Amino acid sequence: MTVHHHIENSKMETIEKQLKNAAKATTAIQSLSDQQKQALLLALALRLRQEKSAIITNNRQDLDKMDDADPKKDRLLLTEERIEALAESLEDIAKLPNPAGVVLLERTLDNGLSVTKKTVPLGVVGVIYESRPNVTIDVAALCIRSGNVCLLRGGTDAFHTNTILTKLIHETLAQFELDENIVQLLPTDRKHVDELLSATQYVDIIIPRGSQQLIDFVRNHAKVPVIETGAGVCHTYVETTAKLQQSAEIVANAKISRPSVCNALDTVLVDRTIATSFLNILAPLLAAHEVEVFADDSSFDVLSTAGYPHLNVATEEDFGREFLALKCSVKVVADINEALKHIHRFSSKHSEAILTEEPALQERFLNEVDAAAVFVNASTRFTDGGVFGLGAEIGISTQKLHARGPFALEKLVTEKWLIKGTGQIR
Amino acid sequence: MTVHHHIENSKMETIEKQLKNAAKATTAIQSLSDQQKQALLLALALRLRQEKSAIITNNRQDLDKMDDADPKKDRLLLTEERIEALAESLEDIAKLPNPAGVVLLERTLDNGLSVTKKTVPLGVVGVIYESRPNVTIDVAALCIRSGNVCLLRGGTDAFHTNTILTKLIHETLAQFELDENIVQLLPTDRKHVDELLSATQYVDIIIPRGSQQLIDFVRNHAKVPVIETGAGVCHTYVETTAKLQQSAEIVANAKISRPSVCNALDTVLVDRTIATSFLNILAPLLAAHEVEVFADDSSFDVLSTAGYPHLNVATEEDFGREFLALKCSVKVVADINEALKHIHRFSSKHSEAILTEEPALQERFLNEVDAAAVFVNASTRFTDGGVFGLGAEIGISTQKLHARGPFALEKLVTEKWLIKGTGQIR
Numbered sequence: 147m148t149v150h151h152h153i154e155n156s157k158m159e160t161i162e163k164q165l166k167n168a169a170k171a172t173t174a175i176q177s178l179s180d181q182q183k184q185a186l187l188l189a190l191a192l193r194l195r196q197e198k199s200a201i202i203t204n205n206r207q208d209l210d211k212m213d214d215a216d217p218k219k220d221r222l223l224l225t226e227e228r229i230e231a232l233a234e235s236l237e238d239i240a241k242l243p244n245p246a247g248v249v250l251l252e253r254t255l256d257n258g259l260s261v262t263k264k265t266v267p268l269g270v271v272g273v274i275y276e277s278r279p280n281v282t283i284d285v286a287a288l289c290i291r292s293g294n295v296c297l298l299r300g301g302t303d304a305f306h307t308n309t310i311l312t313k314l315i316h317e318t319l320a321q322f323e324l325d326e327n328i329v330q331l332l333p334t335d336r337k338h339v340d341e342l343l344s345a346t347q348y349v350d351i352i353i354p355r356g357s358q359q360l361i362d363f364v365r366n367h368a369k370v371p372v373i374e375t376g377a378g379v380c381h382t383y384v385e386t387t388a389k390l391q392q393s394a395e396i397v398a399n400a401k402i403s404r405p406s407v408c409n410a411l412d413t414v415l416v417d418r419t420i421a422t423s424f425l426n427i428l429a430p431l432l433a434a435h436e437v438e439v440f441a442d443d444s445s446f447d448v449l450s451t452a453g454y455p456h457l458n459v460a461t462e463e464d465f466g467r468e469f470l471a472l473k474c475s476v477k478v479v480a481d482i483n484e485a486l487k488h489i490h491r492f493s494s495k496h497s498e499a500i501l502t503e504e505p506a507l508q509e510r511f512l513n514e515v516d517a518a519a520v521f522v523n524a525s526t527r528f529t530d531g532g533v534f535g536l537g538a539e540i541g542i543s544t545q546k547l548h549a550r551g552p553f554a555l556e557k558l559v560t561e562k563w564l565i566k567g568t569g570q571i572r
Numbered sequence: 573m574t575v576h577h578h579i580e581n582s583k584m585e586t587i588e589k590q591l592k593n594a595a596k597a598t599t600a601i602q603s604l605s606d607q608q609k610q611a612l613l614l615a616l617a618l619r620l621r622q623e624k625s626a627i628i629t630n631n632r633q634d635l636d637k638m639d640d641a642d643p644k645k646d647r648l649l650l651t652e653e654r655i656e657a658l659a660e661s662l663e664d665i666a667k668l669p670n671p672a673g674v675v676l677l678e679r680t681l682d683n684g685l686s687v688t689k690k691t692v693p694l695g696v697v698g699v700i701y702e703s704r705p706n707v708t709i710d711v712a713a714l715c716i717r718s719g720n721v722c723l724l725r726g727g728t729d730a731f732h733t734n735t736i737l738t739k740l741i742h743e744t745l746a747q748f749e750l751d752e753n754i755v756q757l758l759p760t761d762r763k764h765v766d767e768l769l770s771a772t773q774y775v776d777i778i779i780p781r782g783s784q785q786l787i788d789f790v791r792n793h794a795k796v797p798v799i800e801t802g803a804g805v806c807h808t809y810v811e812t813t814a815k816l817q818q819s820a821e822i823v824a825n826a827k828i829s830r831p832s833v834c835n836a837l838d839t840v841l842v843d844r845t846i847a848t849s850f851l852n853i854l855a856p857l858l859a860a861h862e863v864e865v866f867a868d869d870s871s872f873d874v875l876s877t878a879g880y881p882h883l884n885v886a887t888e889e890d891f892g893r894e895f896l897a898l899k900c901s902v903k904v905v906a907d908i909n910e911a912l913k914h915i916h917r918f919s920s921k922h923s924e925a926i927l928t929e930e931p932a933l934q935e936r937f938l939n940e941v942d943a944a945a946v947f948v949n950a951s952t953r954f955t956d957g958g959v960f961g962l963g964a965e966i967g968i969s970t971q972k973l974h975a976r977g978p979f980a981l982e983k984l985v986t987e988k989w990l991i992k993g994t995g996q997i998r
Contacts, residue, residue, distance in 0.1 A: 172942075173940070176939075253961060255959070255961075259950055259954060261960055261961075263977075268972050269942065269972065346791075350972050351972065351973060365772075365795060366795060369791060369792060371797075371798075371971055371972070371973045372797075373973070389995070392995040395995070395997055396995060396996075396997055399997035399998060400997075403997070403998055508992070512990050513602075514599070516598075516695065517988070518987075518988065518989060519988075519989040519990075519991060520988065520989070520990055520991070521991045521992075521993065522991070522992045522993060523992065523993045523994055523995055523996075524685055524991055524992070524993030524994075524995070524996040524997075525996065525997045525998050527997070527998040528685060528991060528996070528998055529989070533681070533998075534687055534989065535679060535681075535687075545797055546694050546695065546776050546777065546797070546986035547777060547797045547799070547973055547974040547986070548973040548974040550986050550987045550988070550989075551689075551987065551988075551989045560972035560973070560976050561944075561976045561977065562943070562944065562945075562946065562976070562977075563944060563945040563946070563955070563960065563976075563977045563978075564938050564945075564946055565945060565946070565947045565948070565950055565954060566934070566947075566948045566949065566950070567947065567948060567949045567950025568949055568950075569815070569818040569821070569822060569949055569950070570822075570949075570950040570951065570954070571821060571822055571825035571826075571829070571950075571951045571953070572825060572829055572951050572953040572954055572959075
């Protein structure tokens with residue numbers, strides 16, 4: 147091995163240069179006016195539309211390496227329609243209000259000091275994600291819009307797709323005479339993840355987006371602050387005064403409308419008094435979509451009497467389980483106390499619902515359940531940045547610091563205190 | 573060893589029971605009205621005043637074990653006056669606005685869903701700190717006021733003092749028929765710190781308060797989210813248009829008024845054009861307090877010509893160093909670009925200042941410096957929750973998530989989305 151080779155190899159074995167360049171690029175992105183950032187996103191939308199066939203060609207290279215039965219294949223697939231949706235998402239993000247530069251507090255102290263607290267970009271945002279290529283565009287756009295540099299560490303499966311998407315982003319940045327390091331794709335080797343997670347000197351925040359396994363790994367290894375966008379183990383409790391037909395429709399919707407997402411229902415808790423009548427209304431709605439049910443003893447009796455075709459006896463593991471599929475668990479509870487206790491024990495603090503017509507119980511549930519989103523008489527499927535009016539989201543945060551619930555553009559900022567004086571001393 | 577002994581030992585070897593009890597106690601503290609929380613703090617203030625001599629007796633037990641030369645001895649000392657100040661601090665915290673229950677957003681969606689985002693207590697707050705006993709009272713009071721349970725892990729040095737303070741808190745909680753686990757003192761063994769840092773199931777946030785070593789340890793080992801209240805490496809840049817006499821007074825104040833705190837000045841950057849005249853005004857102000865100066869070559873020449881009595885040649889380590897003493901470093905810079913570059917390299921992102929009469933340079937400095945607090949023509953010593961009107965603070969956060977700058981009562985909350993419907997499905 148020559149010395150030259152040796153140097154080249156050691157260069158490839160670290161991403162420090164990329165991390166340093168990211169920290170430097172914060173100056174470039176923050177020098178843009180809000181109008182320029184909007185123009186940049188619109189220019190990128192145009193590039194995506196112009197390069198649809200090139201994107202599809204690259205995407206096919208990734209797809210060809212995958213097994214047809216792999217469920218990730220559909221998530222990775224880009225079609226003309228999906229690329230159009232990406233371009234439209236860029237236009238939507240361009241229309242959102244600028245989250246940076248918002249004055250949060252302004253006061254003049256008795257000594258004459260003028261104190262202002264305002265929002266400013268975070269700096270360098272690292273995102274670690276799996277196969278969805280729309281994350282590449284959404285995260286880059288949200289970071290540009292909020293004045294942040296972003297480091298994208300996508301999955302190996304999406305390598306060619308992410309490479310062309312990043313190339314188009316770089317071409318657009320170049321069009322605006324901007325530092326390409328504002329958006330960088332990191333190599334997919336596992337060892338570089340560790341380097342990213344430890345880079346407190348260069349990276350301000352890391353967001354893991356994907357499986358619980360990925361999130362756990364990041365939380366347990368990161369020295370850089372992390373925002374978790376976690377799993378949703380979501381319960382819906384049907385109380386005695388609930389409107390039964392309406393409640394069955396809410397429960398069915400929460401399970402069936404999109405079972406693979408984090409705000410989908412996992413467990414139905416039903417009050418003993420109404421268990422038989424409610425489950426008899428619910429059963430045909432779930433059966434129509436072949437939902438596999440894991441039932442506790444009481445609900446098993448009711449559902450087997452009703453002839454429910456996809457019935458199992460629930461084991462302890464079926465409670466507190468995120469199914470991400472057309473499956474759910476059912477449990478009969480004595481009252482709201484037992485329901486709250488069950489939720490407290492098994493909830494992942496994402497989205498929880500009570501269905502009841504009793505105002506005092508609605509308030510009690512809203513107050514006592516510790517979760518990002520708590521619902522009364524509605525489907526947990528509504529937990530979503532777009533639905534709540536925040537625009538595209540990076541994920542649903544299930545932790546309590548900084549952002550809770552939909553983590554969208556408005557939270558890609560930090561605060562800065564600005565103090566102007568005329569010679570004040572303390 | 574008997575079986576009985578063995579059981580006792582294994583009980584002592586884990587704090588899981590305490591952590592579980594903390595999580596359970598959140599219900600009790602959150603069931604209080606705001607008025608009850610205020611009353612509780614006032615009752616505690618009364619207890620402190622009544623038990624002054626008992627507190628002082630316990631405090632003496634801790635002090636007697638310390639070397640007289642130990643600088644921690646003064647920090648640990650409680651006198652009648654200091655206990656009175658603790659009681660007054662409780663009264664101040666009782667007067668602050670309730671940070672929980674604040675409506676941050678309220679909207680009705682097109683489908684009729686009513687969406688509200690409001691602030692709610694975090695849950696269980698863990699604080700790891702060193703010898704100051706006022707932290708015990710301040711943290712307990714801020715947590716009670718905001719509806720949080722707190723776990724206090726104080727230093728071994730303050731064991732007897734913290735024990736009696738916690739006992740008085742428990743007696744006051746009992747007076748209100750409240751769960752004593754709302755405020756708990758954790759054992760001081762090092763191994764329990766690891767257990768606390770990993771307790772994601774029971775603890776919502778950990779705040780380390782103390783030395784950089786402690787903070788680094790917590791950041792590197794915690795799985796529970798952490799708010800760092802970090803070291804301050806604070807610069808003041810004196811630009812050519814600065815009013816020289818005023819600037820010298822600001823610099824001297826920033827160094828001398830309380831050198832042991834994080835917002836004290838560490839490095840003076842002075843523009844080449846005015847270096848000689850400025851340093852000649854500054855020198856006697858620093859000399860009057862025997863400030864030891866570590867000067868770069870240019871400023872060394874000026875200060876040694878001026879006969880400055882406590883002068884050293886600065887080494888590379890004297891920049892980016894938090895002195896926490898009557899010491900500072902001085903560097904002559906060519907212009908604002910060099911000053912910004914130096915600050916970017918060495919700042920701990922706490923408090924930074926520019927002294928200049930040029931509005932464009934003021935704006936540039938305010939925009940480009942990445943720090944929690946950025947000052948124009950004032951002393952960095954003003955970075956403080958009390959000064960900024962936020963009340964008592966847990967520390968100054970130098971990180972970017974959740975809280976930046978003074979971390980006070982207002983930030984001891986998270987958010988919760990509450991959604992009320994009438995049967996909406998997605």
